[in-house]
Amino acid sequence: MKKISFLIFSISIFSLSLSSAQTKKTTPATPKAFPAEVARPKLVVGLVVDQMRWDYLYRYYNRYTNGGFKRLINEGFSVENTFIPYTPTYTACGHTCIYTGSVPAVHGIIGNDWYDPEAKKSVYCTEDSSVSTVGSTPSSEGNMSPKNMLTTTITDELRLATNFRGKVIGISLKDRGSILPAGHAANAAYWYQGSTGNWITSTYYMKEVPGWIADYNKLKLANKFYAKNWETLYPINTYVNSTADEKAYEGKQSTFPHQLTQNIDKNFDAIRSTPYGNTITLDLAKLAILSEDLGQDNITDFLAVSCSSTDYIGHAYGPNSIEAEDTYLRLDKDFEEFFNYLDKKVGKGNYTVFLTADHGAAHVPGFMQENKMPSGVVSDRDIANKLNAYLNDKFKVNNVVLRSMNNQIIFDHDKTDKGDVSFDVIKSAAVEFLKRLDGFQNAVDIAKISQATLQEIQKKMITNGYNARRSGDIYYVLQPNWFNGGSTGTTHGNWNPYDSHIPLVFMGWGVKPGATNKMHYMTDIAPTLAALLHIQTPNGTVGEPITEITNK
Known part of the structure; x- marks a missing residue:
């Protein structure tokens, strides 16, 4: 040997x-x-x-x-x-x-x-x-x-x-x-x-x-x-x-x-x-x-x-x-x-x-931005906090959003399943709210993605990335060259x-x-x-x- x-x-x-x-x-x-x-x-x-x-x-x-x-x-x-x-x-x-x-x-x-x-x-x-x-x-x-x-x-x-x-x-x-x-x-x-x-x-x-x-x-x-x-x-x-x-x-x-x-x-x-x-x-x-x-x-x-x-x-x-x-x-x-x-x-x-x-x-x-091209950053924590505040105010549901991660919104199903407001109504309101945030291009209820007004390439990529037992409930699409991150450096994750x-x-x-x-x-x-x-x-x-x- x-x-x-x-x-x-x-x-x-x-x-x-x-x-x-x-x-x-x-x-x-x-x-x-x-x-x-x-x-x-x-x-x-x-x-x-x-x-x-x-x-x-x-x-x-x-x-x-x-x-x-x-x-x-x-x-x-x-x-x-x-x-x-x-x-x-x-x-x-x-x-x-x-x-x-x-x-x-x-x-x-x-x-x-x-x-x-x-x-x-x-x-x-x-x-x-x-x-x-x-x-x-x-x-x-x-x-x-x-x-x-x-x-x-x-x-x-x-x-x-x-x-x-x-x-x-x-x-x-x-x-x-x-x-x-x-x-x-x-x-x-x-x-x-x-x-x-x-x-x-x-x-x-x-x-x-x-x-x-x-x-x-x-x-x-x-x-x-x-x-x-x-x-x-x-x-x-x-x-x-x-x-x-x-x-x-x-x-x-x-x-x-x-x-x-x-x-x-x-x-x-x-x-x-x-x-x-x-x-x-x-x-x-x-x-x-x-x-x-x-x-x-x-x-x-x-x-x-x-x-x-x-x-x-x-x-x-x-x-x-x-x-x-x-x-x-x-x-x-x-x-x-x-x-x-x-x-x-x-x-x-x-x-x-x-x-x-x-x-x-x-x-x-x-x-x-230094070269006059559009770009920006968002924060998962800010997204979750803003969405929770909106839904709390609108439906009186307390912190129903568990987190924002991987371009997805994850809800606390123990709360959505037992609340007075149907989950579909909550998701619909959340989608419309997310669309209005700075840097957001679109948002979609993943369960209804076939009905979404998305580009086909985006729809296909979101569908391919969605695992029914592991993924979140809403997927959001950011504007080009916007991403989750800080003020320095870069990252990846978008379509x-x-x-x-x-x-x-x-x-x-x-x-x-x-x-x-x-x-x-x-x-x-x-x-x-x-x-x-x-x-x-x-x-x-x-x-x-x-x-x-x-x-x-």
């Missing part, structure tokens, strides 16, 4: 020259058959770039290396008009949709968080009190599993198709970015614990982390990057695709260089909001390929990777910041190294990779193209170079992979294969 040379690994801290390292498998492998009966790639790699707007493929194109994003576009097949078919457009929903080929109405992940009207409590998408942390001291950060996801994933279907001989591993700074793509039957899912700087998992997957994870955790890579601070990759005056270095509407300290040394051994979580969070994620992905022998035989394995730092940075600084541009230029170089590693370890032509995003992002309202138009590029085994401008949807990714792999689609799939890719 093989074991990692820890010294070599430590010396190669930033590039992780993993080809010289050796390790031990986490579990004894069942012998795999040769040759494969069906032609398939040795490895599928899913890359989800959190909060990557479609236009980032081209906004910084002239500054990208030939081996990163440009390689994807020029050697792969780009589906230029890929859209999210539901709303709200949040991280957990997006990762789940990509891998299930389904929508929240079916797969059940309706947000990062939601209010469960049956349990009468808030729910986090991957929370699971029946499991505990593995790889660190006990904490709620590890009490996670895919149990709230109601359907299978393409990764589950690969496990089924290979009689569980093909390996599936998920990796992301975020638990939801690792767990939901990896599916129910994954061999492992690993995510980052900000309180310790460890990569952890839960007892859902294993009793203890493998040696290669334990050794990697000892390195405390965040400290190494903190010592470098965050300076621009190129001279700052060359960042002409961005606004000035510091703007009042950017959150946090927004002047380069960003000082990070104060975080050493104190704040491991801060790595998330730097480009280095993506670097350590992809380095761990390389180490997983090596340590688990992914792609080393003819039974297909699957590595699901989500780069999350783009989301943290996007939320803080917005799409037009130098921070965002520098992050994508650095991610481009990280991808170049990652693709070169795949070429060397798995073999060019032996793997299939796809890149997409879980959602986009709106422009920062301050930026829009508009800036949130719903995402990149989608396939490259490698089974993929011919090219592009299409035909409309496709996030739900088409999983069935396209199923067609390439000749396996069953996930059991809640509503999408279709992208035949421009799969037709030979």
Whole structure:
């Protein structure tokens, strides 16, 4: 059996020259058959770039290396008009949709968080009190599993198709970015614990982390990057695709260089909001390929990777910041190294990779207003308070609105079912009130959405995002570039193209170079992979294969 040379690994801290390292498998492998009966790639790699707007493929194109994003576009097949078919457009929903080929109405992940009207409590998408942390001291950060996801994933279907001989591993700074793509039957899912700087998992997957994870955790890579601070990759005056270095509407300290040394051994979580969070994620992905022998035989394995730092940075600084541009230029170089590693370890032509995003992002309202374009923010708390005050005054019902979240109004059904005024009357009054609020374009009783005077695209996306047992009672639509948020930074979640138009590029085994401008949807990714792999689609799939890719 093989074991990692820890010294070599430590010396190669930033590039992780993993080809010289050796390790031990986490579990004894069942012998795999040769040759494969069906032609398939040795490895599928899913890359989800959190909060990557479609236009980032081209906004910084002239500054990208030939081996990163440009390689994807020029050697792969780009589906230029890929859209999210539901709303709200949040991280957990997006990762789940990509891998299930389904929508929240079916797969059940309706947000990062939601209010469960049956349990009468808030729910986090991957929370699971029946499991505990593995790889660190006990904490709620590890009490996670895919149990709230109601359907299978393409990764589950690969496990089924290979009689569980093909390996599936998920990796992301975020638990939801690792767990939901990896599916129910994954061999492992690993995510980052900000309180310790460890990569952890839960007892859902294993009793203890493998040696290669334990050794990697000892390195405390965040400290190494903190010592470098965050300076621009190129001279700052060359960042002409961005606004000035510091703007009042950017959150946090927004002047380069960003000082990070104060975080050493104190704040491991801060790595998330730097480009280095993506670097350590992809380095761990390389180490997983090596340590688990992914792609080393003819039974297909699957590595699901989500780069999350783009989301943290996007939320803080917005799409037009130098921070965002520098992050994508650095991610481009990280991808170049990652693709070169795949070429060397798995073999060019032996793997299939796809890149997409879980959602986009709106422009920062301050930026829009600075440039004379409409924009604004609303507050969930203010919406709920104003609506409650109105309904209390009109119907003498006390605090009948539980909360506003995920662009939905959630009522206290214990009160609406027992009051003197019918629930339909209350909802009707609430809808009319919401329509008059600043920043609101429309509102609709979800139970009567077929009768609503909405654009068909809005109606379809709201319907796809509505789960009868988990969603709220009223859905509201904000004006373009209005969102729930604060006075700085940005967010996402709405139906508009800036949130719903995402990149989608396939490259490698089974993929011919090219592009299409035909409309496709996030739900088409999983069935396209199923067609390439000749396996069953996930059991809640509503999408279709992208035949421009799969037709030979």
